[in-house]
Amino acid sequence: MKLWQKIFLAVFSLTVICISITGDITIIRSFQMTVDTARDRAVSEVEYIVSGLDSQVLYERLLNDNLQISEEKVDEIIQKWLGENGGQLLFVFAENQNGVTYEAEKTAAAGELGEATQYITQGLVDQMDEDERYFSEIVSDNNRYYILTGTRWVPAERVRYLITWSDISDIYRSVNSQLRFQMIFSMVLSAIAGIALIFMVVRMLEPLRRINSGLRIIARGRYQTRLPEGKGAPEMRELAHNINVMAKSVENHTEKLKLQAENRRQFVDSLAHEMKTPLTSILGFADMLRISRKIPEEKREEYANIIFEEAKRLKNLSGKLMELSMTKHVALDMTFVSARELVAELKKTLAPLLAQKHSQLLVYTDDMFIPMDRELMKSVFYNLIENACKASKDGQNIAFIALRKEKWAVFCVKDNGIGMSETDVKMAMEPFFMVDKMASRQAGGTGLGLMLCFEIVRQHKGQIGIESQLGKGTVVTVSLPLEQQPDDGEDVKEGEVG
Numbered sequence: 001m002k003l004w005q006k007i008f009l010a011v012f013s014l015t016v017i018c019i020s021i022t023g024d025i026t027i028i029r030s031f032q033m034t035v036d037t038a039r040d041r042a043v044s045e046v047e048y049i050v051s052g053l054d055s056q057v058l059y060e061r062l063l064n065d066n067l068q069i070s071e072e073k074v075d076e077i078i079q080k081w082l083g084e085n086g087g088q089l090l091f092v093f094a095e096n097q098n099g100v101t102y103e104a105e106k107t108a109a110a111g112e113l114g115e116a117t118q119y120i121t122q123g124l125v126d127q128m129d130e131d132e133r134y135f136s137e138i139v140s141d142n143n144r145y146y147i148l149t150g151t152r153w154v155p156a157e158r159v160r161y162l163i164t165w166s167d168i169s170d171i172y173r174s175v176n177s178q179l180r181f182q183m184i185f186s187m188v189l190s191a192i193a194g195i196a197l198i199f200m201v202v203r204m205l206e207p208l209r210r211i212n213s214g215l216r217i218i219a220r221g222r223y224q225t226r227l228p229e230g231k232g233a234p235e236m237r238e239l240a241h242n243i244n245v246m247a248k249s250v251e252n253h254t255e256k257l258k259l260q261a262e263n264r265r266q267f268v269d270s271l272a273h274e275m276k277t278p279l280t281s282i283l284g285f286a287d288m289l290r291i292s293r294k295i296p297e298e299k300r301e302e303y304a305n306i307i308f309e310e311a312k313r314l315k316n317l318s319g320k321l322m323e324l325s326m327t328k329h330v331a332l333d334m335t336f337v338s339a340r341e342l343v344a345e346l347k348k349t350l351a352p353l354l355a356q357k358h359s360q361l362l363v364y365t366d367d368m369f370i371p372m373d374r375e376l377m378k379s380v381f382y383n384l385i386e387n388a389c390k391a392s393k394d395g396q397n398i399a400f401i402a403l404r405k406e407k408w409a410v411f412c413v414k415d416n417g418i419g420m421s422e423t424d425v426k427m428a429m430e431p432f433f434m435v436d437k438m439a440s441r442q443a444g445g446t447g448l449g450l451m452l453c454f455e456i457v458r459q460h461k462g463q464i465g466i467e468s469q470l471g472k473g474t475v476v477t478v479s480l481p482l483e484q485q486p487d488d489g490e491d492v493k494e495g496e497v498g
Contacts, residue, residue, distance in 0.1 A: 023182040042149035207236035223251035336369040365402035384413040391417030420468040
């Protein structure tokens with residue numbers, strides 16, 4: 001069952017129930033008020049009869065100049081009053097000396113009730129409490145309804161009960177007619193309400209239908225599709241807005257995945273191109289050594305050196321490619337590393353490179369402990385310092401600075417080399433990017449160093465930035481988050497490695 005059908009059935013059922021209950025309650029309430037009015041009118045009639053009989057009893061007392069009146073005289077007064085007035089008086093019950101109630105009088109009007117007179121029994125009289133002035137009962141016979149109303153009357157020593165009747169069959173016929181009309185009216189009104197409700201539900205759910213259609217289009221891969229947000233109820237507009245936000249997020253994510261796939265394709269293409277050059281050289285010179293038997297020793301040594309250097313470059317390239325892959329999938333071995341120990345290890349590792357360049361490493365560092373993967377971050381700083389050496393001329397010094405700034409450990413590698421343009425700075429994090437490819441290849445570079453550095457720093461939840469000017473040098477800044485630190489020590493003073 002569709003949503004609009006469920007909503008229609010639920011609301012329609014509730015509407016029909018409310019209409020029926022409201023109509024029934026209204027009719028029943030009106031019926032009760034009408035019956036209560038009839039009861040009040042019947043009580044008024046009883047009061048009128050009692051008042052008339054009391055007047056006759058008082059007249060007899062005054063006429064005979066006697067405050068007492070005999071029971072026989074009371075019966076005569078009742079008979080005389082009935083003969084003159086008639087009315088709705090049915091029965092007169094009286095108690096004898098032993099307290100037994102008996103039927104003293106039965107008027108001709110009682111015959112109109114037929115079998116309903118069976119309700120006028122000792123039990124009906126007994127329903128009246130001594131403190132209660134009037135009592136009444138509704139009885140029925142052959143689809144006719146009557147109100148029997150009575151009262152206690154004590155004109156002399158004996159207690160008498162006067163009972164009257166009123167025909168209220170018209171009230172019951174009226175209420176039955178109203179109930180039938182209400183049923184027909186409810187059916188007609190429910191049908192009209194049902195038709196209007198179908199129109200309203202379909203119209204209210206129209207934005208949802210459009211949203212559903214839009215979602216089907218988006219599900220087929222057209223993530224650029226956007227739903228209209230200016231139609232429908234506020235909830236529908238909000239839903240459309242949220243779906244648009246989701247579609248935009250999915251579109252952006254899909255574009256990122258496409259970009260990543262394209263970058264990986266370019267990565268493989270570039271790697272294949274980078275590996276092709278050393279492999280071609282290796283195969284070419286190896287083939288010359290294999291074919292030519294009379295090669296001077298000087299040439300043989302030159303060819304062997306070329307093969308060795310190209311093989312070494314190929315090894316570096318494949319190793320860095322594997323390292324780049326591992327840093328994306330291998331969990332970091334995080335430990336607190338002392339900045340002093342890290343600097344000492346870097347000095348020892350970089351000593352041959354600096355000696356070859358006739359350069360010095362100028363160091364200034366705060367004494368602090370940084371949470372990091374020791375080997376990976378050593379690789380980062382080694383790459384940065386190695387790149388600084390490659391970008392610098394022989395004899396130019398390299399600066400390495402490590403400072404603590406609030407909750408960050410900030411490392412700076414500064415050189416005074418060839419520098420980079422703004423465009424080169426933006427592209428510096430791309431794989432295989434080199435400012436001077438010829439010079440970099442001659443220096444043994446692969447173009448993967450900065451990309452590796454970026455991935456490693458990213459996995460450390462850190463940041464890496466590059467500031468550079470052509471002809472003036474480059475500053476690479478690495479910021480790593482600090483956690484709880486051991487006790488502070490003294491700063492490491494500026495040192496140098498020749």
